[in-house]
Amino acid sequence: MLKKQYQKTKKVAKVTFTLPKEAAAEAKEVRVVGEFSDWKWENSPLMKVAGKEYQTVIELALGRKYEFRYMLDNQKWENDWAADDYVPSPYAGVYNSVVNLEVAVEAAPAKAAKKPAGKGKATTASKTEEVKPNAAPAKAKAAPKKAAAPKAAKTAAVKEDLTKIEGVGPKIAELLNAAGISSFAALAKADAKVLKSVLDKAGSRYKMHDPTTWPKQASLAAAGKWDELKKLQDSLKGGKKA
Numbered sequence: 427m428l429k430k431q432y433q434k435t436k437k438v439a440k441v442t443f444t445l446p447k448e449a450a451a452e453a454k455e456v457r458v459v460g461e462f463s464d465w466k467w468e469n470s471p472l473m474k475v476a477g478k479e480y481q482t483v484i485e486l487a488l489g490r491k492y493e494f495r496y497m498l499d500n501q502k503w504e505n506d507w508a509a510d511d512y513v514p515s516p517y518a519g520v521y522n523s524v525v526n527l528e529v530a531v532e533a534a535p536a537k538a539a540k541k542p543a544g545k546g547k548a549t550t551a552s553k554t555e556e557v558k559p560n561a562a563p564a565k566a567k568a569a570p571k572k573a574a575a576p577k578a579a580k581t582a583a584v585k586e587d588l589t590k591i592e593g594v595g596p597k598i599a600e601l602l603n604a605a606g607i608s609s610f611a612a613l614a615k616a617d618a619k620v621l622k623s624v625l626d627k628a629g630s631r632y633k634m635h636d637p638t639t640w641p642k643q644a645s646l647a648a649a650g651k652w653d654e655l656k657k658l659q660d661s662l663k664g665g666k667k668a
Contacts, residue, residue, distance in 0.1 A: 442483050444481050445504065445506070447479060459496070462492055486525070491528060493523070494523055586610050588603075590647060601625070614644040638666070639666065
């Protein structure tokens with residue numbers, strides 16, 4: 427299982443890689459081997475036992491996907507049990523696990539233009555309306571035309587990075603978006619039964635995921651309570667209550 431802690435100021439994420447001990451019951455040494463270590467055993471971080479799991483944390487740059495697998499005693503391979511994706515390796519019938527860090531960079535909101543100081547007449551640069559060319563003199567009794575009311579601008583649907591919710595990977599985020607859930611606020615209001623139904627309809631691969639904590643996490647994210655969200659996520663494992 428994968429747990430991501432994003433650090434936008436450094437454009438990296440601390441990824442916690444977790445493998446249940448039952449997947450490596452007789453192994454003396456377990457490491458995470460992948461593209462970030464050139465697929466070399468000696469370059470790969472050693473995983474430590476934490477309760478019923480093997481764990482290690484690796485800091486990875488954002489903006490790309492990384493293929494990886496767990497290696498036991500430099501002999502046997504094991505895939506992650508809940509990776510973001512699985513892709514074919516160069517070897518027939520063998521798949522690699524994937525951690526997806528292709529996070530969209532959120533643009534800072536544009537600052538409102540400052541109004542010119544003083545009570546003098548506005549310059550042509552400060553006017554928001556279009557300047558019309560000089561018109562011919564109006565007839566003496568011509569009634570002024572009423573200005574047309576401006577049309578209300580359409581507001582774009584809010585779409586946020588739902589993978590910040592622990593337990594929601596890129597594939598699940600796509601499923602939620604397709605179901606009309608594309609923001610933290612929408613996910614916070616979603617019923618757990620509805621979320622479970624979305625996963626069940628996507629196939630057996632997604633039935634192992636438990637969305638019970640997603641609305642609570644999304645509620646904190648929507649309120650901008652990132653410290654509280656991190657504290658909650660620290661008590662979870664794969665988005666589930668430990």
